[in-house]
Amino acid sequence: MGKAIIFIASILSILACDSSKDGANNSVTNPTPVNDNITLTQEIVFSDRGIIWGFEFLPNSDIIFTEKSGKMGIYSNGKITELSGLPTDINTDSQGGLLDICLHPDYKTNGWIYASYSGSVGGKGLLNLIRFKIEGNTLKNVENIFKSSATNQWKGHYGSRIVFDKDGFLFLSIGEGGSTTYGGENSPNLNAQNVKEAWGKVHRMTDTGGIPTDNPILTGNTSPSTVYSYGHRNPQGLVLNTDTGEIWETEHGPKGGDELNLIAKGKNYGWPLVSNGVNYDGNPISTSHNRTGIENPKYSWIPSIGACGLAYISSNKYGSWKGSYIAGGLALRNLSRVEINGSDVKPTTIIENAGRVRDVKMGPDGYLYLSVESPGRIVRLLPK
Template sequence: MKRIFSLLWCVLALASCSESTAKTEEEQEVVSDNFELSTELVLGDRGAIWGFEFLPDGGIIFTERSGKIGIFKDGKVTELAGVPKVAYESQGGLLDIALHPDFANNGWIYTAYLENVGKAARMNLIRFKIENNALANVEKLLSTSATNEWKGHNGSRILFDKHGYLFWSVGEGGKTSRGGKDSPNKNAQNVKELWGKVHRLHDDGKIPSDNPVLPGNTEPTSIYSYGHRNPQGLAYNAEADEVWESEHGPRGGDELNLIKKGENYGWPFVSYGINYDEVDISGKKHEGYTEPTFQWTPSLGACGLTYLTSDKYGSWKGSLFAGALALNHVSRIYFENGVAKEEKILQDVGRVRDVVQGPDGFLYLSLEGPGRIVKVVPSPKTK
């Protein structure tokens, strides 16, 4: 279950995680008056690890954008057979992966990938089980239109909330990406298109009856929120029952959003960023659209997001942690008097693709160049 772990999972996985973690220290940085952070290599020398999850038996299941699904356990990686053919080009490929909340009993695993259809491509959300180290019982739950001609801005993250609803973020796709009222790509505003949205489904892909009826529609669809450019982070605060999303802006204007039912987050009509040719999009005028809780300018390349529920990092409990794919650090977002503030940690750690809280309460990162997973370890500050 994405970034939420039962007590049983924690107990089962804690010992195995500590056993399989190689004690290779990659970086150390003072980030607090009370402790330092270091990273320990868990898994290395892989392709681009887009998403990963901890299994109840202590293993780690992960995706590589090139189209591989692997299981790392006892120091070895087993690659699964039967993975669908993916469009591994531009920003496309095999993306996030998540476990069903009741995975220990039903065995369902969820993933999303870009698939070529003629000269364009579509995003698919599927679920499957594992039999004899291969995908089995594969079910396609939701697909976008096959209209992504440049194969970019696909999203995509997957998570479950405590009610068992499945959330899936999808980028705007289309022919190109440009902000402004005259943008040639308005997928994110088109409620008949699945691109540029955060979707909410039952675990079997059916549409919840209490999903919003959006302007221009007559009944609920899979769309829960819209107006998203390229959302590559989803996190869940179970105590507050909040879904958080992070997305890439254009030149500046990366966003952290609290996802609310039926809300319009504005892309491509509004952004705190500007187009790559320096043409303004909307300035700071966002009337009629939902404002981001926090925005990053310059862009950090927001990718991967988790909500910390453990006490392993002291007062950081309750913070959000966003990966900085472009700026090579982790952004800690915390709140003071209801105002979101940022602290940059693990600077120069590398290109952060995903951030996950493990069943042992520690943070884990997937990094690129080469693909690897590291554990973030706090230790008492040395003089």
């Protein structure tokens, strides 16, 4: 276990952003020293956008990003170009909109990009996963490869994150949707426990949306489906550990009980039957946090951090932090480093008052990048 991080100077805050949406780089002048010889400085790459839900790096290091409002853009050489040809059925009500984005592992040769977004049928929300190519500044060859049922009555808890594993399979997280966010044996929303329902799951599929033959056959099913794990509440962090090949996930709990999970084939992660948090009215969700047949989280945050965005540090830029995870937080507006040594999991806040951190990524230059809200901006973390 590396040394715990403590702040020995004023806490790092994001300063005023450039008013231009194209914005030049702007470095924060009050860096945060930490006790393992790392000082973090936040450099604003671009700003003055809406909620940047997801972003990815193109092979030339340009940044392609999504905005909840339904916009998609590419940042290149200090300029932002907005793309056309997006689906016309993006629904931005409540927590919905244009969500995550991910490049195919073989993007250089096949040009495929993936994005998730919410739609609406009969006033109820659903989640779509599309893939597409870009010609000029327009989306082309758009294909819908996954669609949930339209049962999300309050149009919230869509998830969602997209990541490919080392074998080229696509993982998609989706929240439990439905009629309520309240947990317990008698919850009217048991989507996450229904293995025939898309909601409240981590799905594993081929790059065309097909069902891998080695996916689990879950109880009640006679053949594999795209469902890889279930019992998830609202998973908004998903990352590949590029060293081990593991898929790690963070998800929102209710009042307390945000989770860090190692995603495993066919496992049940408990929602809404079990949680380390309580319902928003203070009532317990279960009499015990443990239950036979249910995976316990590797870590639970109490109080909730509003877990959103998860990255794995694979570069040497951050010294002893290599091999750690970085988790964003919407509720506590902070950034956490999570160090894992066997069963020992220790999160440490590395930036407080960072703003609502929506997404976290490792860049091709080996540095961490954040999507932060109000205003929407991409920030690079520079260690010294």
